[in-house]
Amino acid sequence: MKSASKDEDKLGELNLGEGFDTESENRVLRATVSYLREEVNKFKRRPLVVCDIKKMIDDKAIIRLPNGNFFLVDVIGTLKGKLSSGDSVVVEQRSLTVIDKLNEKDKNFGVEDFVIIEKPKIKWDEIGGLKDQIRDLHEVIELPLKNPELFREVGIIPPKGVLLYGPSGTGKTLLAKAIAASTNATFIEFVASELNQKFIGDGAKLVKEIFQLAREKAPSIIFIDELDAIAAQRIDIGTSGEREVQRTFMQLLAEIDGFNNLENVKILGATNRVDILDEAVLRPGRFDRLIEVDMPNLEERREIFKVHTKNMNKEKIDFDLLAEKAGELSGAEIHAICTEAGYFAIRDNRKKVSQADFILAIEKIRNFEEEDLKMFG
Ligand code: ATP
Numbered sequence: 001m002k003s004a005s006k007d008e009d010k011l012g013e014l015n016l017g018e019g020f021d022t023e024s025e026n027r028v029l030r031a032t033v034s035y036l037r038e039e040v041n042k043f044k045r046r047p048l049v050v051c052d053i054k055k056m057i058d059d060k061a062i063i064r065l066p067n068g069n070f071f072l073v074d075v076i077g078t079l080k081g082k083l084s085s086g087d088s089v090v091v092e093q094r095s096l097t098v099i100d101k102l103n104e105k106d107k108n109f110g111v112e113d114f115v116i117i118e119k120p121k122i123k124w125d126e127i128g129g130l131k132d133q134i135r136d137l138h139e140v141i142e143l144p145l146k147n148p149e150l151f152r153e154v155g156i157i158p159p160k161g162v163l164l165y166g167p168s169g170t171g172k173t174l175l176a177k178a179i180a181a182s183t184n185a186t187f188i189e190f191v192a193s194e195l196n197q198k199f200i201g202d203g204a205k206l207v208k209e210i211f212q213l214a215r216e217k218a219p220s221i222i223f224i225d226e227l228d229a230i231a232a233q234r235i236d237i238g239t240s241g242e243r244e245v246q247r248t249f250m251q252l253l254a255e256i257d258g259f260n261n262l263e264n265v266k267i268l269g270a271t272n273r274v275d276i277l278d279e280a281v282l283r284p285g286r287f288d289r290l291i292e293v294d295m296p297n298l299e300e301r302r303e304i305f306k307v308h309t310k311n312m313n314k315e316k317i318d319f320d321l322l323a324e325k326a327g328e329l330s331g332a333e334i335h336a337i338c339t340e341a342g343y344f345a346i347r348d349n350r351k352k353v354s355q356a357d358f359i360l361a362i363e364k365i366r367n368f369e370e371e372d373l374k375m376f377g
Helices: 004-013 022-044 131-146 148-154 172-182 192-198 203-216 240-257 298-309 319-325 331-347 355-376
Strands: 049-057 060-064 070-074 088-091 098-101 116-118 161-165 186-191 220-225 265-271 287-292
Touching: 060 088, 131 148, 131 161, 131 172, 131 265, 131 287, 161 172, 172 186, 172 220, 172 265, 186 192, 186 203, 192 203, 203 220, 203 240, 203 265, 298 319, 298 331, 319 355, 331 355
Parallel strands: 161 265, 161 287, 186 220, 220 265
Antiparallel strands: 049 060, 049 088, 060 070, 088 098, 116 186
16 A cells, blocks of 8 residues: 555655646646545545454465454455464454554554553643642642651552543643652553443553553653543443443553552542443552542632743733633633734734733634534534
């Protein structure tokens, strides 16, 4: 299959030079149409399934799908005689015909390709407001990681897992990264919904590997975003997809239960939907400390504006007025307002951002919000 970049190169080669005429224009347009057609076709194609060959029987293969089922399938002509048991292959979704073989490098997509591992550099003063949440995180994550002895001496058990919950864009990820930075812990982040979408059949295995990785990289913090994607209550677990999510969830609980409160690995979960979480995940010894991260109040909005304008070249700004006008907007939206205000100044050929730029930017972001609401209800 041609890569988009190769096609783009081809278009580049056809770039019109000096002797531009209708014929060359035609050629370029035809090439453009064929490139775009190929791009559109990519959206129509069904994804291929990655699976393993269990056994070759003459020119047919017994394959094992990620959901554990076995099938006896055909192999395309070009691969005949080139496959053996243990090979990773890709098969067409409907007929399950083997159409390509993966090389060693491609088949080793594992935990390190899936999670984001970093040593964040976010400082506490980059967070506006959220003082109570920061204090809680100091007590339940930082103190036990830095001084486990204190807890042993006093005889109390710190929580293993903390759940940050609240609306989108309110700073949950920011808090998690800041606590990792202040404890110098390795930050291992993954989005739970991706576990289900990208690694069908492998979710539970991956969860196991993530916890293993966290132990190897300790002190570390595992940050599970969109926790509700695997930890929501399930009324019905009839389909194989639902059973798979359930298996992943069970593995998550087993991993959390499997380590000690004073180990130097901490788990932080984040969700916008605490109301739908399965009670099992909130039981003592699991995510047993809940920290609410709500929309910022007036004072907090003022502080968030200050954080995001700290390095901006600006005129005198009335932060109280901005905070008031940005009522009911999140930290993420206030960040977007500050960037947008900067663009207003650039478009106007000015080097300094003015109060009026911020007011215009607030209106613009509010309009976006309203459009979104209209579109998605
Ligand atoms: P989601 O639930 O959608 O994952 P979230 O609560 O994790 O959202 P973050 O990713 O932490 O939100 O925030 C997004 C961005 O919004 C941050 O990178 C930051 O720029 C800005 N932001 C949000 N809250 C604050 C805050 N309290 N102070 C400073 N910046 C903030």
